[in-house]
């Protein structure tokens with residue numbers, strides 16, 4: 629085992645539930661679940677390849693359901709979006725992140741924390757105002773991960789709101805690059821500082837013929853547009869080495885750490901970098 633994975637904190641094995649989720653029931657239960665503290669965040673660090681420093685982290689939401697066990701976002705984010713509950717969930721996430729960031733700051737860590745923003749929120753005026761107010765009041769270093777497809781519904785409005793966020797100091801990252809309907813036209817117009825290459829191009833990076841070509845040209849494209857590049861889904865030392873040669877700026881993935889609780893993340897940071 630290499631130094632990095634040996635160093636990785638043990639993840640508490642939350643009971644994972646398997647039943648098929650009844651969307652209507654989840655929709656009904658969600659507002660109370662947010663209020664009752666059934667939602668919680670895990671953090672996954674991003675590492676700067678050259679400096680070997682943790683530059684930022686991504687917050688990922690989970691739902692610890694009292695009867696169904698742990699529900700992952702893949703099973704409830706679209707439900708939240710369709711039930712008009714995604715704004716409430718995201719504002720809750722922002723509050724948690726701001727609180728956790730203060731804990732990290734007290735430990736001496738000055739990290740930008742990224743949260744995932746659903747496309748529909750980019751044309752939600754109330755969400756934009758509420759977010760700006762929260763961030764203005766505390767000066768938190770926040771990043772938003774958005775997908776390009778998020779912009780397609782109402783590009784003019786979405787790009788204008790992204791500009792508002794960027795002007796307030798929120799770092800915009802383009803998530804899952806290459807996974808959906810990527811459009812170079814939007815890429816040029818978004819006020820984004822960072823581009824995240826989707827894990828579908830990274831997971832088999834060292835065993836595939838095409839993935840390295842796609843990843844390399846994406847890195848070059850992002851750099852030509854003055855953006856930093858993160859590769860997500862980095863699971864092996866071999867992938868890490870290849871990404872480093874290709875000039876990838878940051879990596880995120882199980883090799884460094886799985887998503888972990890704020891307390892586990894604090895312990896992780898104490899022991900970083902691994903010897």
Ligand code: C2E
Pocket residue numbers: 672687688689700701702705718721743744745746773803804827860861862863880881882883887
């Ligand atoms: P994402 O933003 O692309 O997040 C990355 C997903 O890949 C996470 O799954 C993470 O646990 C997983 N992952 C990270 N490193 C590795 C790796 O090395 N290998 C592999 N195989 N997987 C890795 P997760 O936590 O289940 O999240 C799924 C999606 O749910 C996220 O995809 C994101 O789009 C969405 N999501 C999570 N939290 C929120 C939220 O607060 N709001 C919104 N709107 N969406 C969220």
Ligand code: CA
Pocket residue numbers: 686744773803
């Ligand atoms: Ca993300």
Ligand code: CA
Pocket residue numbers: 803804824826827860
């Ligand atoms: Ca992603």
Ligand code: CA
Pocket residue numbers: 804
């Ligand atoms: Ca994804």
